[in-house]
Amino acid sequence: MFHSSNDKEKILLAKVAADDEHAFAELFENYHQLLGSFIFRLIKSEPLTQEIVQDVFLKIWINRGVLAEITCFKAYLIVVARNHALNSLKQIARDRSRQTAWVNNVLRLAANDQNETDTHINTSELIDQAIALLPPQQKKVYLLSRREGLHQEEIATALNISLETVKKHMVLALRFLKNHLRTHIGIFLFLLVRLFNY
Incomplete structure (x- = not known):
């Protein structure tokens, strides 16, 4: 019996939702390159792209129960990936800001100890x-x-x-x-x- 690609995808998603690890591996194989290209265009970092792709698919596996209800997996995947990538970029910015603040605070304290409070580094x-x-x-x-x-x-x-x-x-x-x-x-x-x- 002939199945459209949309029908095949729904069957695949239903199998993943039912804990089929082989189906999940097939889903990953079908979409990881597309997802990687999309994320790389957002963040321009290969190591971070690889990490986010893994995180997104881990999240999909953890929440696999909802997959049977998804009508367009590609759109769902892009939304999940975009949100995760933006959250990752925000976290990196927060980490850098905290790191800079910590270094500047340590330097300020060191300058105070050396009676160089008027020197800004x-x-x-x-x-x-x-x-x-x-x-x-x-x-x-x-x-x-x-x-x-x-x-x-x-x-x-x-x-x-x-x-x-x-x-x-x-x-x-x-x-x-x-x-x-x-x-x-x-x-x-x-x-x-x-x-x-x-």
């Missing part, structure tokens, strides 16, 4: 200045890693260099940045450079 600006002083290739590797969130293998592919070269550039960049911060802010901030390695 803009941590982000100082770090950006230090990054600007890096040699071009080290700067590219550092920014792709820390600002774009790429893994070292991805950086090697993007820059057409070996993985060992990427590792060497990261070590040299981090060493330079730590020394630069230690020189310009003092030993107290040097204790904070672990933030580069989060």
